[in-house]
Amino acid sequence: MSDGHEHNGHENVPSRQRRRFPGISSRTYEHPADRSALVALRKLSGFDTVFKALSGLLPERSLRLLFLSDSVRVSDQQFSHLNVMLRDACYILDLEKVPPMYVNQDPQPNAMCIGLDEPIIVVTTGLVELLDEEEMRAVVGHEVGHALSGHSVYRTILLFLTSLAVRVAWIPLGNIAIMAIVTGLREWFRKSELSADRAGLLVGQDLQASMRGLMKIAGGNHLHEMNVDAFLAQAEEYEAGGDLRDSVLKILNVLPRSHPFTTVRAAELKKWAESRDYQRIMDGHYPRRDEDNDTSVRDSWRESANHYTTHVKSSKDPLMKLVTDLAGGAGDLGDRVRRGFGGFTNPGQKPPRGPETPGTSDSPGDDRPPRDDS
Secondary structure, three states, rough: OOOOOOOOOOOOOOOOOOOOOOOOOOHHHHOHHHHHHHHHHHHHHOHHHHHHHHOOOHHHHHHHHHHHHHOOOOOOOOOOHHHHHHHHHHHHHOOOOOOOOOEOOOOOOOOOEEEOOOOOOEHHHHHHOOOHHHHHHHHHHHHHHHHHHHHHHHHHHHHHHHHHHHHHHOOOHHHHHHHHHHHHHHHHHHHHHHHHHHHHHHHOOOOOHHHHHHHHHHHOOOOHHOOHHHHHHHHHHHHHHHHOOHHHHHHHHHHOOOOOHHHHHHHHHHHHHOOHHHHHHHOOOOHHHHHHOOOOOHHHHHHHHHHHHHHHHHHHOOOHHHHHHHHHHHOOHHHHOHHHHHOOOOOOOOOOOOOOOOOOOOOOHHHHOOOOOO
């Protein structure tokens, strides 16, 4: 591609050049939890072959025919500006084969990368209409990151099993077994989304555009009514606010989701963009694809464990604070237990003074969690 290939007659496509990453390994941008799982899977001899053989009933051909027949395939003739972004993303991340990309009529903003043999990228009209050029570039890079990491295979399995769980819900115990697998895949996929957000930043190389895109996904096309700093402050409040009950509710709220919460994604991406690791990548120091076979599973797991240890110690979440206190042998743990959930409030929230009588220390109307009748 020439240096001017980004123009292609589209005035809104910036002419600035972006750094390219020849031979880049997906390990460069993968979240520690995501990377450790993928490295372990890739080290298993014949895992992908067996996985695909056992998944022989997956309707991949049907999916390809469905998008070919009922969506618009991106090309030089159709959605040409998206085609330029797709080729740019593959060029920057050095993905040899450009995956087919389709635009599907759906007002819900969404994008996905699926496929067993070869990845397919699908974006909805709702997303195309919502985002500007630079925001969309980050999304395309996000999906190309999924393709480079090999996420499309497991994403396809997740979609199939989610559909299957609905079909066999009437079979005793059948749905439980499938949902156990689906829950595990969703937990992995949420981590993979954090990885792909990083890939999108490496492609777009515009943190503000990535932040704007996430804000729009959360709040619609009302940028004049939104503020990046205030949006990130929501993530801070979400992590640190409340007591142990809120920590439990956070876990329950995220379990059925395939994606992390949008404010959390924005905060994670900003933190990574300001890290030394990101700067080293932009300076050209990153793992190469030809070194992937030499990757140690043990080192990957150690890095993942170190990441979570650091996360727990630095987290402001009440549950994570409790874990840290338990590990450190907190002297006031017994007192916290005696005072119930109120004893596990955020350290910044001071408990009420004065004598307490068990069961009557707090007003039930003030301290009970709100009912969810939705």
